[in-house]
Amino acid sequence: MASSAATRELQRDLENKANDLSKLQKDISKNHQIRKKYTIQLGENELVLKELDLLNEDANVYKLIGPVLVKQDMAEARANVKKRIEYISAELKRLDSTLQDLEEKQNSKKETIMKLQQKIQSLQAGKGKA
Amino acid sequence: MEQPIKGTVTSLSSLFPVEEAQKASKRVEETLSERHKQLNQLQDFTADNNYLINLVQQLPDQLHHDIMVPFGKAAFFPGRLIHTNEFLVLLGEGHYAERTAKQTIEILSRRGKALEVQVESVKALMQDLKAEASFFDATASEAAEGLVEIREDYVEEPSPKKASTIGIVKPELPISSEAEDVPRVEDDEYARILSRMAELEKEEEEAEIANREELGGAGSDVSSGHVILEGEMKSSELKEKCESSRFQSTEKFPDHWHVESSKATSKGKPCPKKKWNSQLSLFLSSGGDADAEMDMREARLRWFGHVLRRDTNAPVRKCERLAMDGFRRGRGRLKKYWGGCAITTYSHLLATISYCFKFLTGSDFFSVVLVLNRGSLGNNRSTYQGNCLPENLAYGKFNLTENAPTEPQVKEDVQAPVIAENKAAGRPIEPRFDSSKAFTGSIIEHTIDVNSREQSVSRNSKPVSRFKMQRK
Numbered sequence: 001m002a003s004s005a006a007t008r009e010l011q012r013d014l015e016n017k018a019n020d021l022s023k024l025q026k027d028i029s030k031n032h033q034i035r036k037k038y039t040i041q042l043g044e045n046e047l048v049l050k051e052l053d054l055l056n057e058d059a060n061v062y063k064l065i066g067p068v069l070v071k072q073d074m075a076e077a078r079a080n081v082k083k084r085i086e087y088i089s090a091e092l093k094r095l096d097s098t099l100q101d102l103e104e105k106q107n108s109k110k111e112t113i114m115k116l117q118q119k120i121q122s123l124q125a126g127k128g129k130a
Numbered sequence: 131m132e133q134p135i136k137g138t139v140t141s142l143s144s145l146f147p148v149e150e151a152q153k154a155s156k157r158v159e160e161t162l163s164e165r166h167k168q169l170n171q172l173q174d175f176t177a178d179n180n181y182l183i184n185l186v187q188q189l190p191d192q193l194h195h196d197i198m199v200p201f202g203k204a205a206f207f208p209g210r211l212i213h214t215n216e217f218l219v220l221l222g223e224g225h226y227a228e229r230t231a232k233q234t235i236e237i238l239s240r241r242g243k244a245l246e247v248q249v250e251s252v253k254a255l256m257q258d259l260k261a262e263a264s265f266f267d268a269t270a271s272e273a274a275e276g277l278v279e280i281r282e283d284y285v286e287e288p289s290p291k292k293a294s295t296i297g298i299v300k301p302e303l304p305i306s307s308e309a310e311d312v313p314r315v316e317d318d319e320y321a322r323i324l325s326r327m328a329e330l331e332k333e334e335e336e337a338e339i340a341n342r343e344e345l346g347g348a349g350s351d352v353s354s355g356h357v358i359l360e361g362e363m364k365s366s367e368l369k370e371k372c373e374s375s376r377f378q379s380t381e382k383f384p385d386h387w388h389v390e391s392s393k394a395t396s397k398g399k400p401c402p403k404k405k406w407n408s409q410l411s412l413f414l415s416s417g418g419d420a421d422a423e424m425d426m427r428e429a430r431l432r433w434f435g436h437v438l439r440r441d442t443n444a445p446v447r448k449c450e451r452l453a454m455d456g457f458r459r460g461r462g463r464l465k466k467y468w469g470g471c472a473i474t475t476y477s478h479l480l481a482t483i484s485y486c487f488k489f490l491t492g493s494d495f496f497s498v499v500l501v502l503n504r505g506s507l508g509n510n511r512s513t514y515q516g517n518c519l520p521e522n523l524a525y526g527k528f529n530l531t532e533n534a535p536t537e538p539q540v541k542e543d544v545q546a547p548v549i550a551e552n553k554a555a556g557r558p559i560e561p562r563f564d565s566s567k568a569f570t571g572s573i574i575e576h577t578i579d580v581n582s583r584e585q586s587v588s589r590n591s592k593p594v595s596r597f598k599m600q601r602k
Contacts, residue, residue, distance in 0.1 A: 044222040047244065051221045051237060064224040077225055084223065 007123050014116045021109045028102045035095045042088045049081045138281050143273040151273055155266030162259045169252045172245060179242045183235055190215040190231040284462070319445050327436065427475050434476075 052074070055061070061077045062069040072080075189195070192214060199209035217234045218226050229237065437446050 041223070047241075048222040048225050051227070051240075052225070055227055060228040062218070062226040062228075064226065069218075069226060072225075081223065081225065 004127075007120060007127075010116060010120050010123070014113065014120065017109060017113050017116060021106065021113060024102055024106045024109060028099065028106065031095055031099050031102065035092065035099070038088055038092050038095065042085065042092065045081055045085045045088065049078070049085065052078050052081060140279045140281075142269070142277045142279055145279070146269050146273050148270055148273045151266055151270035155263055155270055158259055158263040158266055162256060162263060165252055165256045165259060169249065169256065172249045172252060176242060176245045176249065179238055179245060183238045183242070186217065186231050186234050186238065323440075323444065323446070427478075430475055431479070 052061070055074065057074055059074065061072050061074055063072045063077065063080070064070075189211070193212070194214065195211040197209055197211050198206040201207055215231050217229050217231060219229050219234050219237055220226055221237075440447050
């Protein structure tokens with residue numbers, strides 16, 4: 001009886017761990033998506049910066065804010081874009097580190113789950129023999 | 131040759147499980163389709179960009195354009211485009227810049243270039259994925275078929291006698307699309323054949339010794355001629371059987387023929403192969419070629435003869451029939467197959483023999499050959515007399531059987547200038563022409579020569595194959 005209670009507990013534990021793992025996996029995939037979006041934005045911003053660098057100093061540059069186009073200084077626009085690029089790359093770095101973290105967690109979770117499964121199997125096998 | 135198993139045999143499915151390979155190929159296929167979508171999107175972008183560049187180029191051609199202006203989602207109203215050389219270009223991220231048409235085109239072409247780079251990278255990725263997918267697919271299908279991997283180290287042979295090894299190596303060629311246990315069975319069978327061959331060789335040696343003693347005792351040409359004929363008859367019957375089964379001819383040979391011929395070889399009688407060998411050496415030596423080439427030819431012919439004497443279901447014969455679609459030998463291997471080489475050597479041999487024959491007897495060699503062939507097909511146990519000598523008969527037989535593959539259709543319609551007599555009359559065959567004696571003598575002389583050569587080698591009483599002995 002004691003062994004069956006132990007297996008039940010182990011199974012509950014296993015279920016919890018599996019839930020945690022699936023949550024982690026969801027987080028990871030979400031992070032991946034965000035990261036993808038940011039990389040695309042980074043590429044676009046770099047393109048913009050390149051184009052702005054190619055423009056003459058006296059060219060008219062506008063920024064779309066909501067429904068209106070607001071005229072901007074060339075230098076201001078450039079600074080804005082640069083800042084944005086910096087921000088995005090910082091964000092990408094942060095995302096990378098969190099992703100690494102999450103993956104490590106995922107791996108450790110997987111290992112614990114494997115161990116739990118083995119434990120349950122050995123318990124069941126022992127039960128079968130007895 | 132003495133180690134029948136040279137390589138290792140592993141089944142492909144044990145290295146790559148079928149389901150795993152299929153799963154992997156499926157996954158690669160999925161990513162490939164994803165990339166394909168991406169590529170299509172990028173190509174759409176490029177097309178759009180090109181269209182836009184064209185439009186921007188054309189717009190400043192006129193001062194104004196009459197257009198339909200979209201109003202909301204559902205409606206248009208007529209309007210007019212003015213200031214056709216002023217563009218507000220979206221640079222990305224909500225930044226716009228006022229540009230002229232020319233400047234706009236510059237921006238757009240730069241964008242087009244960026245797109246092209248992306249397309250190229252995606253294409254390269256797709257190519258990699260495709261290669262991966264095809265590899266996985268091939269592996270999966272091969273593993274499912276039960277293909278085996280046979281590894282054999284290539285050993286460079288220093289002698290020019292590679293020709294003789296071709297036939298030996300052949301049974302070990304990878305045989306795909308067969309169950310994985312088949313090659314092992316073939317190996318066994320092959321080993322058995324080898325041992326049988328060695329056995330026969332040894333018997334032959336013994337018979338040869340006996341023959342020599344007999345020769346020494348009697349010292350007459352007659353007995354040797356008789357012996358030659360006897361042996362040759364047996365061998366030719368056997369060979370004919372081989373040929374007929376090979377070409378699926380309509381003539382059926384009684385089964386006991388086969389039994390008889392095998393009996394003849396297992397008895398102490400002079401083995402047909404022996405004569406065959408000695409004659410071979412005679413012909414080859416008459417060619418006057420370099421030693422190495424002669425040895426090669428001899429080995430090739432010996433192997434050919436050996437193969438022809440086998441049963442049609444023996445692995446060596448089966449190998450011959452194997453259709454190797456798209457099969458190519460590896461780099462550094464010989465390009466020629468032994469079959470083709472053997473045929474060439476035979477035609478060469480035939481020319482030599484017919485020349486010799488004409489020189490010695492003054493009659494045409496081929497007519498005799500063909501007649502002999504006809505007679506032996508019709509009569510079970512008939513021998514020939516008249517203007518045909520035992521030696522000639524022997525040669526004729528020998529040639530007829532070997533030439534059957536090259537000209538099997540001629541033998542039907544040649545008139546027989548020779549009279550056939552049944553052996554039931556029991557008349558012994560004796561050489562009648564003096565001119566033949568010189569020829570006979572030369573054969574015997576050469577036979578002894580070969581004997582002495584082989585004798586010296588065969589002192590180590592182990593049953594060694596003749597291929598080996600020749601190579602030493």
